[in-house]
Amino acid sequence: MTTRQSTHPVAAQFLDRSSPRAFSGKKLTAQDIETIVEGARWAPSASNKQPWHFAYSINGDANWQAFSTIPNEFNRRWCLNAGALLVVLSDKQSATHSFDTGCAWGYLALQAHAMGLATHAMAGIELDAARQVLQLDDNWKVECLVAIGERGDKSSLPADLAEREVPSPRKPLSEILSAGPLA
Template identity: 40%
Template sequence: MSLPNVVNALTAEVQANRKSEYDLAPLFLNRWSLRSFTDQKVSDEDLYSLLEAAHWAPSSYNDQPWRFIVAKTEEQLAVFHSFLGDFNKLWATKAPVLLLVASDKQRANGDPNGAHAFDSGAAWGYLALQATIKGLVTHAIGGFDRQQARELLQVPDHLELHAVIAVGYQGEKSQLPEAIQEREVPSGRRSLREVVFEGKVSS
């Protein structure tokens, strides 16, 4: 999909499954978490465009606590596959790139950074939107063995592990296991009234 279309117009599958309550740029609705990937490789130029976008996210004191561990070779991907949960192995092993998102729990002076996870979530959001602009798809995975990942990737204790991000190009739904195919549609959202409170949280 071309850049102007994905930014300015809803895709057909999104239009059939999503509707915002208020005016919203189509880009935000066009981003959704797919599980079907093709075997098409992601160029370093496109991959690092996503990471560049993530790196421009806002952060407390501009600490930029996010860290990204990238797997894109067969050897690197095999290591990542080994610590994915069984359900996620059914589909995520098809993705040509996997990223492990971590964040530094400490500031440069050694003080604890209470905003590290919040800030790294913002970076992931930027990455996901840039992927959509580039015609790529992403899916954040929480189901993985964090201790095994830490040991295999030699991650120091001051970094907290958050999610594995699958990155690639959208494949056909029919390539997924049958039990997963019904999930391969853009999801809806709760009503804003359920998550937004003016003044105070109502009972």
């Protein structure tokens, strides 16, 4: 249950989804990841090009150590307790690759939420490490890394991060919406 309040009635998933840093450490299964990415798979994209790819490692599997080099120092403090790490890639050969892949990430986050799991996207990553671990050619843009898993207790976090473990607010609608041109 959320403490967030919307100014207009929206589906509960939009208020209830949030990005924790406390994860329980419970490993996800390949089936969990496949179901979560199935959500992303049904996102709309320009000309239905689906210019995205998702590469994952489950906590402790053969690729985990390599994936652990992808988050930056700040994110490494908390995200290695996630059940899995997943890298979101977009294919630059499509003009709308980032827009489309952003939508797919949103679907992924909501699918995970519907399964009782949490996601936390990270732009704070070591880009060279990501490109090397995933052996990417120049067509792929690394969009972000996502921690996925069961929520943990915020007391498991360092004090400065535990303090920040609260649902975030949003700008008022009036600031992001205009009938006609921007004021």
